Amino acid sequence: MEPDSWSWAASGGKRGSGRWRAAARRRLPVLRWAPQYSRTAALADLVAGVTLGLTLVPQSIAYAALANLPVQYGLYSSFVGTMLYVVLGTVKEVSIGPTSLTALLTLQTCHGLPVQYVVLLTFLSGCVVLAMGLLRLGFLVELISPAVTSGFTSGTALIIVVAQLKGLLGISFLAESLLDNVAMLAENIHKTRLGDAALGASCCIVLLLLRKLKDVRVGEKRRALRLALWLASIGRNALVVCGAAGLAYCTADAGSDHHPLFKLSGRVEPGLPPLGLPSFGMSSANGTLTFLDMARRISSGVLMLPVVMVLANIAIAKAFSAGAAVDATQEMVTLGLCNMLGSLVHAMPTCGAFTRSAVSHSSGVRTPLAGLYAGVISLVALAFMTQYFYYIPRACLSAVLICAVIFMIDYRSAVVLWRRSRPELAVLVLTLLVAVLGSVELALLCGALGSLARVLRHLMRPPLHLAHYKTARGPALVARPVLALVYAGADRACARLRRAAARAAPRPLLVDCRDLSLLDYSAAQALERLIKELQASGQQLIFFHASAEVLRKLENIEGVQHAALRAASVGDALAAAAAAPAPTEAPAPATAAAPATADAALLAATDDANV
Incomplete structure (x- = not known):
C-alpha cells in the first residue's frame, strides 16, 4: 500500500x-535525485536525451499522420510531457509523447471531427487520469489481465499495419475498420504508385536492417565502430526520414506539378504552437455546440483512452523499474497533468511508449532529465525545421509506423497459453477478434469482461477433491474444497458435498479447509442448511484445518463442531468431534475426554498427511 x-x-x-x-x-x-546529480550523470542524460529526441521527432510526425492530423500536431505533443516528467516522473526511462495506441484511439474517437475535438479529448483524458490518481483507482487497471493486454496490443498493431498499407503503396481512400481497409485496398490496388511503393518497401528494409545493427558483434578494441553502429540503430527512424525527405527534395522536379514522384506530407504550420485553453464550445453549420455536445461526441474515447494510457504507462514503469515498487498514484497524476497541460498547446493524447523507453534505457539514461533535451529538440524542430517537413514522403511515414508496431504482435504469448492455459488463450483470441472486427475500445471492454467471467466461472465451480483415509476408527472420506466458497457457487458446492456424504454414510464426512481462503455469508448459510439436513439423517459434517479467516466464519455456523476446526489432521478432527458433546445433548463429563485424547494420538499416527 x-x-x-x-x-x-x-x-x-x-x-x-x-x-x-x-x-x-x-x-x-x-527533489530526490537533483541534490546528488553529477557531471557524469549530466553527460549520460545529454547523450540519452539527444538520442531520444532523434527518435521522438519522426515518431511524433508519423503518429500524427496515423491519427489523421496535420504533422505539426504530433510535434505539439512531443515536448510538454517529456519536460514535465522531468519534475514529476519516477522512472527515468519513461518518455511521455504520442504513441501508436493513443493515435489509433484518437482516430477512431475523432474520425471526421474538427481538430478542436482532439484537443478537448486530450484535456478530458488528462482530467480522468488525474482523478484516477487522486482517488487511487490504479487497481482498476489490474482487472485487465496480461492475456487481454496481449490481445489488445496485437489487435491494434494489426489494425495499424493494414491501415498504413495504403500510404505505403501511395493509395488514397477513407476507411474506418480493418475490414474496410482490406476491401478498399483490394478495390484500389490498381492505383498503386510505383514510386511510393518502391520507396516504402526500401524504407521498411532499411529500418529492419538498421534495427539489427546494434546486435552486430564488434571486437572490444573497435569501440568507435561499435558506437557508430549503435547510434545508427537507435536513430534509424531519423536517418530514414531524413534520407527519404532528401530524396524527395532532390527529385521534386522529376514529376509534374500534378503527379509528383512521391506523395508528400505537404505544408506544415511553422513556429511554436499557440497557447490557449481547449475549445469548450464551437460554432458549426448546424449552430453552436456546447461543451456537453462536444463531450458527448467523444464520450467513448474519454472513457476508454485513459484506461489504455494508464495501462501502458504503469506497464512500462514496471518493466524498467528494476524490481522496485512503482508508485502508481504518482504515475497517474503525472500522466494526467501532462495531458491537461499538453492540451494548452494543442497536443493530441500522450502516454509512455515502450520503443522510446527502450531507446532511453539502451542509451544509458541516468535520470528523467534526459526528457528535457528530447523536448528541446522537438521545439527546435518546430521553430526552425517545419519548412523541410513538407518533403517527408507519406510512404516513409507509413514504413516508420509499420516497422514500429509490427513487433507488438505478440504471438509468443499465444503459443505459451496454448500449452499452459487454454481459457486465458480464449480471452486473448476474443480480445484480438473484437479489436480486428469491431473496435479497439470494445475489445478492451470485452477482454476485461471475458477475464472476469473466467475468474467467476472458477469461483462458481471450485475444485472439490475427495480422498479416502484409513484411521483407527475405520475408513474416512475427506472432501477438500479449494480457493473459495461464495454465493455464486455455494449451491453447486453443497450438492457435491451432499453426494460425497451419501457415499460416506453412515460415517461422518470430513471437510479439509486448509486450501479454503474465502467463505461468504451466502455460502455459510448453504452449509448450515446442509449440516442440519445431514444431522436429521444421523450423519455428521466435520470441518477441520481451517485458517484464521475462515475459522471465524465457520464458528458462526449453527451445528459446526468447533472443537474440530483447529485440528490439523483427519485423526485429530475425528477425535475432537468424538470428544465434543452433541449439539442437542448436555455436555459430557470431563473424564470422557481422556480416552479420546489417546485415540487422537493413535489416529494422528495412522493418518496420511496428503489430502
Whole structure:
C-alpha cells in the first residue's frame, strides 16, 4: 500500500513540517535525485536525451499522420510531457509523447471531427487520469489481465499495419475498420504508385536492417565502430526520414506539378504552437455546440483512452523499474497533468511508449532529465525545421509506423497459453477478434469482461477433491474444497458435498479447509442448511484445518463442531468431534475426554498427511 501522501495537512508543528517535506519529496521526485546529480550523470542524460529526441521527432510526425492530423500536431505533443516528467516522473526511462495506441484511439474517437475535438479529448483524458490518481483507482487497471493486454496490443498493431498499407503503396481512400481497409485496398490496388511503393518497401528494409545493427558483434578494441553502429540503430527512424525527405527534395522536379514522384506530407504550420485553453464550445453549420455536445461526441474515447494510457504507462514503469515498487498514484497524476497541460498547446493524447523507453534505457539514461533535451529538440524542430517537413514522403511515414508496431504482435504469448492455459488463450483470441472486427475500445471492454467471467466461472465451480483415509476408527472420506466458497457457487458446492456424504454414510464426512481462503455469508448459510439436513439423517459434517479467516466464519455456523476446526489432521478432527458433546445433548463429563485424547494420538499416527 502507498503512504497516504495526499492527506498532507493533517498535523502541525515539527511533525507536520516533516510530513510536508516527505510528501514534497514523494510528489516531486526531482527533489530526490537533483541534490546528488553529477557531471557524469549530466553527460549520460545529454547523450540519452539527444538520442531520444532523434527518435521522438519522426515518431511524433508519423503518429500524427496515423491519427489523421496535420504533422505539426504530433510535434505539439512531443515536448510538454517529456519536460514535465522531468519534475514529476519516477522512472527515468519513461518518455511521455504520442504513441501508436493513443493515435489509433484518437482516430477512431475523432474520425471526421474538427481538430478542436482532439484537443478537448486530450484535456478530458488528462482530467480522468488525474482523478484516477487522486482517488487511487490504479487497481482498476489490474482487472485487465496480461492475456487481454496481449490481445489488445496485437489487435491494434494489426489494425495499424493494414491501415498504413495504403500510404505505403501511395493509395488514397477513407476507411474506418480493418475490414474496410482490406476491401478498399483490394478495390484500389490498381492505383498503386510505383514510386511510393518502391520507396516504402526500401524504407521498411532499411529500418529492419538498421534495427539489427546494434546486435552486430564488434571486437572490444573497435569501440568507435561499435558506437557508430549503435547510434545508427537507435536513430534509424531519423536517418530514414531524413534520407527519404532528401530524396524527395532532390527529385521534386522529376514529376509534374500534378503527379509528383512521391506523395508528400505537404505544408506544415511553422513556429511554436499557440497557447490557449481547449475549445469548450464551437460554432458549426448546424449552430453552436456546447461543451456537453462536444463531450458527448467523444464520450467513448474519454472513457476508454485513459484506461489504455494508464495501462501502458504503469506497464512500462514496471518493466524498467528494476524490481522496485512503482508508485502508481504518482504515475497517474503525472500522466494526467501532462495531458491537461499538453492540451494548452494543442497536443493530441500522450502516454509512455515502450520503443522510446527502450531507446532511453539502451542509451544509458541516468535520470528523467534526459526528457528535457528530447523536448528541446522537438521545439527546435518546430521553430526552425517545419519548412523541410513538407518533403517527408507519406510512404516513409507509413514504413516508420509499420516497422514500429509490427513487433507488438505478440504471438509468443499465444503459443505459451496454448500449452499452459487454454481459457486465458480464449480471452486473448476474443480480445484480438473484437479489436480486428469491431473496435479497439470494445475489445478492451470485452477482454476485461471475458477475464472476469473466467475468474467467476472458477469461483462458481471450485475444485472439490475427495480422498479416502484409513484411521483407527475405520475408513474416512475427506472432501477438500479449494480457493473459495461464495454465493455464486455455494449451491453447486453443497450438492457435491451432499453426494460425497451419501457415499460416506453412515460415517461422518470430513471437510479439509486448509486450501479454503474465502467463505461468504451466502455460502455459510448453504452449509448450515446442509449440516442440519445431514444431522436429521444421523450423519455428521466435520470441518477441520481451517485458517484464521475462515475459522471465524465457520464458528458462526449453527451445528459446526468447533472443537474440530483447529485440528490439523483427519485423526485429530475425528477425535475432537468424538470428544465434543452433541449439539442437542448436555455436555459430557470431563473424564470422557481422556480416552479420546489417546485415540487422537493413535489416529494422528495412522493418518496420511496428503489430502
